[in-house]
Amino acid sequence: xxxxxxxxxxxxxxxxxxxxxxxxxxxxxxxxxxxxxxxxxxxxxxxxxxxxxxxxxxxxxxxxxxxxxxxxxxxxxxxxxxxxxxxxxxxxxxxxxxxxxxxxxxxxxxxxxxxxxxxxxxxxxxxxxxxxxxxxxxxxxxxxxxxxxxxxxxxxxxxxxxxxxxxxxxxxxxxxxxxxxxxxxxxxxxxxxxxxxxxxxxxxxxxxxxxxxxxxxxxxxxxxxxxxxxxxxxxxxxxxxxxxxxxxxxxxxxxxxxxxxxxxxxxxxxxxxxxxxxxxxxxxxxxxxxxxxxxxxxxxxxxxxxxxxxxxxxxxxxxxxxxxxxxxxxxxxxxxxxxxxxxxxxxxxxxxxxxxxxxxxxxxxxxxxxxxxxxxxxxxxxxxxxxxxxxxxxxxxxxxxxxxxxxxxxxxxxxxxxxxxxxxxxxxxxxxxxxxxxxxxxxxxxxxxxxxxxxxxxxxxxxxxxxxxxxxxxxxxxxxxxxxxxxxxxxxxxxxxxxxxxxxxxxxxxxxxxxxxxxxxxxxxxxxxxxxxxxxxx
Amino acid sequence: xxxxxxxxxxxxxxxxxxxxxxxxxxxxxxxxxxxxxxxxxxxxxxxxxxxxxxxxxxxxxxxxxxxxxxxxxxxxxxxxxxxxxxxxxxxxxxxxxxxxxxxxxxxxxxxxxxxxxxxxxxxxxxxxxxxxxxxxxxxxxxxxxxxxxxxxxxxxxxxxxxxxxxxxxxxxxxxxxxxxxxxxxxxxxxxxxxxxxxxxxxxxxxxxxxxxxxxxxxxxxxxxxxxxxxxxxxxxxxxxxxxxxxxxxxxxxxxxxxxxxxxxxxxxxxxxxxxxxxxxxxxxxxxxxxxxxxxxxxxxxxxx
Numbered sequence: 001x002x003x004x005x006x007x008x009x010x011x012x013x014x015x016x017x018x019x020x021x022x023x024x025x026x027x028x029x030x031x032x033x034x035x036x037x038x039x040x041x042x043x044x045x046x047x048x049x050x051x052x053x054x055x056x057x058x059x060x061x062x063x064x065x066x067x068x069x070x071x072x073x074x075x076x077x078x079x080x081x082x083x084x085x086x087x088x089x090x091x092x093x094x095x096x097x098x099x100x101x102x103x104x105x106x107x108x109x110x111x112x113x114x115x116x117x118x119x120x121x122x123x124x125x126x127x128x129x130x131x132x133x134x135x136x137x138x139x140x141x142x143x144x145x146x147x148x149x150x151x152x153x154x155x156x157x158x159x160x161x162x163x164x165x166x167x168x169x170x171x172x173x174x175x176x177x178x179x180x181x182x183x184x185x186x187x188x189x190x191x192x193x194x195x196x197x198x199x200x201x202x203x204x205x206x207x208x209x210x211x212x213x214x215x216x217x218x219x220x221x222x223x224x225x226x227x228x229x230x231x232x233x234x235x236x237x238x239x240x241x242x243x244x245x246x247x248x249x250x251x252x253x254x255x256x257x258x259x260x261x262x263x264x265x266x267x268x269x270x271x272x273x274x275x276x277x278x279x280x281x282x283x284x285x286x287x288x289x290x291x292x293x294x295x296x297x298x299x300x301x302x303x304x305x306x307x308x309x310x311x312x313x314x315x316x317x318x319x320x321x322x323x324x325x326x327x328x329x330x331x332x333x334x335x336x337x338x339x340x341x342x343x344x345x346x347x348x349x350x351x352x353x354x355x356x357x358x359x360x361x362x363x364x365x366x367x368x369x370x371x372x373x374x375x376x377x378x379x380x381x382x383x384x385x386x387x388x389x390x391x392x393x394x395x396x397x398x399x400x401x402x403x404x405x406x407x408x409x410x411x412x413x414x415x416x417x418x419x420x421x422x423x424x425x426x427x428x429x430x431x432x433x434x435x436x437x438x439x440x441x442x443x444x445x446x447x448x449x450x451x452x453x454x455x456x457x458x459x460x461x462x463x464x465x466x467x468x469x470x471x472x473x474x475x476x477x478x479x480x481x482x483x484x485x486x487x488x489x490x491x492x493x494x495x496x497x498x499x500x501x502x503x504x505x506x507x508x509x510x511x512x513x514x515x516x517x518x519x520x521x522x523x524x525x526x527x528x529x530x531x532x533x534x535x536x537x538x
Numbered sequence: 539x540x541x542x543x544x545x546x547x548x549x550x551x552x553x554x555x556x557x558x559x560x561x562x563x564x565x566x567x568x569x570x571x572x573x574x575x576x577x578x579x580x581x582x583x584x585x586x587x588x589x590x591x592x593x594x595x596x597x598x599x600x601x602x603x604x605x606x607x608x609x610x611x612x613x614x615x616x617x618x619x620x621x622x623x624x625x626x627x628x629x630x631x632x633x634x635x636x637x638x639x640x641x642x643x644x645x646x647x648x649x650x651x652x653x654x655x656x657x658x659x660x661x662x663x664x665x666x667x668x669x670x671x672x673x674x675x676x677x678x679x680x681x682x683x684x685x686x687x688x689x690x691x692x693x694x695x696x697x698x699x700x701x702x703x704x705x706x707x708x709x710x711x712x713x714x715x716x717x718x719x720x721x722x723x724x725x726x727x728x729x730x731x732x733x734x735x736x737x738x739x740x741x742x743x744x745x746x747x748x749x750x751x752x753x754x755x756x757x758x759x760x761x762x763x764x765x766x767x768x769x770x771x772x773x774x775x776x777x778x779x780x781x782x783x784x785x786x787x788x789x790x791x792x793x794x795x796x797x798x799x800x801x802x803x804x805x806x807x808x809x810x811x812x813x814x815x816x817x818x819x820x821x822x823x824x825x826x827x828x829x830x831x832x833x834x835x836x837x838x839x840x841x842x
Contacts, residue, residue: 322577328574
């Protein structure tokens with residue numbers, strides 16, 4: 001029995017009808033025209049660029065809001081129930097924050113006012129011309145930075161490439177000159193030596209500077225003609241006297257040494273410097289040079305005279321005669337209290353601590369990344385693409401941007417203070433600036449991680465791996481890649497030479513990623529502009 | 539007993555950690571006494587510049603035969619800086635300490651410089667000889683300072699306080715010589731200059747950022763009964779209080795930039811200025827020119 005379809009035609013009849021139809025003969029460019037209208041997804045693409053922000057459903061937003069608002073409300077409720085404890089804690093934290101702020105201000109002012117900068121500031125204060133010149137130079141440098149940033153953040157034309165080439169040539173010439181020119185440090189050494197030799201002869205200079213600690217302290221002799229650094233002098237002297245048989249003849253230069261009490265009788269005159277160890281000195285006559293005692297008092301009686309400086313270590317000085325130089329007396333040295341023996345953590349413990357710190361840091365970044373994906377996914381993707389496609393430019397922009405961060409903050413603060421009314425806005429403006437900076441740096445780092453993870457996923461897709469590409473996975477993969485050198489550095493930090501080297505490499509990688517991310521944030525204007533993201537126009 | 543909830547425990551742990559981290563209280567056990575002095579060799583003048591970050595500072599007249607005597611306590615590892623230039627200073631020390639290089643090169647210059655920055659809060663006492671003319675410059679960050687200059691031959695006085703909570707400078711006795719100028723810059727603390735009538739300073743320049751400045755003009759300038767004193771003050775957000783004996787005529791010119799207080803008590807408006815009654819006939823006068831941003835100016839009258 002022959003099959004019949006619904007129109008009553010048998011299969012044979014259908015075949016004949018089809019055979020009677022004319023055979024289609026497309027024109028020669030038919031295939032090209034068809035393919036021109038077909039858009040095939042790129043084989044390696046795992047996501048389409050979100051040129052238009054994706055309209056999210058309300059459900060995730062509601063979940064996110066509940067996740068944020070819920071704990072806040074719960075915290076408020078708990079705080080109200082334990083109002084006394086909460087207020088005490090808030091008060092304590094506020095006091096601590098205030099203390100830290102005050103300490104920061106004090107430190108800043110101290111660094112600005114009392115350190116060697118003080119002489120510079122003093123010079124500026126008394127010389128308006130110098131101040132104006134420095135301000136002009138500073139402004140010029142800042143404006144140059146801004147112009148460089150602006151240039152870097154615009155699409156380069158051909159002439160810009162020429163400028164880059166010229167700049168590169170100039171830098172090369174400067175570097176070559178600096179490399180081939182004689183080191184200025186050598187010349188400075190010569191100057192310092194001459195200065196030191198000059199100042200050594202000046203025995204009237206008293207006391208010491210804070211740089212004394214940096215002086216060589218392991219010298220096996222003391223020079224009685226040079227008392228400029230008394231604490232170093234004392235340490236050396238005590239080291240010498242602690243020897244079983246002190247050899248003062250070779251250990252004490254430019255002067256005589258006496259052990260035990262010494263009396264310079266009336267009419268007696270000592271023409272040189274004198275060191276007295278473990279004994280008092282009574283001067284009725286004359287000591288022409290410096291007089292130093294270790295563990296002994298000095299008394300210059302009426303009619304007695306000392307022509308140089310006097311120092312008494314662990315002793316006192318009383319004067320009824322004539323002392324030409326400066327006098328210093330140091331009380332007993334503080335008894336070194338034995339430091340509490342702190343149990344040094346084992347290598348295993350320290351390594352574990354470092355690993356936990358590193359993992360904690362990257363988990364925090366992961367949480368930040370999740371928040372970015374939830375709240376600003378399109379911007380994150382644009383920033384990630386900017387970092388990937390304009391890596392060098394992002395690095396340069398990030399570097400310049402990081403340099404300009406502090407001057408910009410300072411200018412903002414000074415501007416608000418100068419405007420008087422703006423003083424009230426200062427705390428808010430400073431806080432907002434710091435928050436924006438944190439978001440830019442943190443978001444940039446997450447965007448770089450996203451870019452790294454996505455690149456890896458693309459390669460996996462190209463190899464035919466069945467993956468489920470999404471932003472969370474990309475960020476996790478990228479952060480894992482960034483964490484890897486840090487974990488290795490933390491794991492082998494205890495190894496000499498190699499450990500610090502590995503940590504330096506990890507620091508370099510993270511620093512580069514951070515700079516690139518910050519630059520990408522700036523280039524993409526916070527993820528709004530696709531100019532440097534290499535997104536082809538539709 | 540109700541157990542505190544976990545969030546509060548976490549906050550408590552954080553605050554405890556923070557307080558432990560921020561605890562930098564000094565350990566006074568490791569302080570070492572240091573005394574430094576110099577015999578007076580008829581030096582005609584002394585240029586004393588005091589720079590101190592913290593601790594407490596006392597300055598007072600010392601022995602006639604000692605140019606200066608510094609007594610201080612410092613930690614054994616931290617080093618006080620006290621440099622004396624009898625005729626010409628060491629160039630490197632002068633640069634490092636921010637001294638006045640040009641004046642240090644002159645043979646007529648004598649100066650003391652000392653300072654330091656320490657965790658501990660040392661007490662420093664500086665006794666100055668009443669014999670030479672003294673030019674005193676105080677740069678204080680947060681040190682508490684009491685200065686008694688009565689009887690010293692003060693040729694000039696400069697005071698800079700940044701965060702110092704309290705600074706008191708007193709002229710209990712008349713200055714034997716005329717003082718060129720008092721220049722005061724106050725940060726956020728309280729600064730009090732008392733007995734300015736004894737200082738024989740003809741001019742005072744005061745800048746106050748956010749603190750309180752008290753200028754007490756009590757005391758007598760016996761050398762010139764018809765002396766006139768000028769005051770140039772800029773008050774940004776602080777307060778300036780003038781304590782003036784009733785025998786002194788006061789003329790106050792005040793420029794209010796923003797928000798400033800009312801007319802000073804006891805002064806009458808006369809054109810652009812406020813004038814005390816009897817100003818024209820007063821033997822001693824105070825002419826004050828005050829620019830106030832957000833700060834206020836007050837006059838307190840005292841009976842002598």
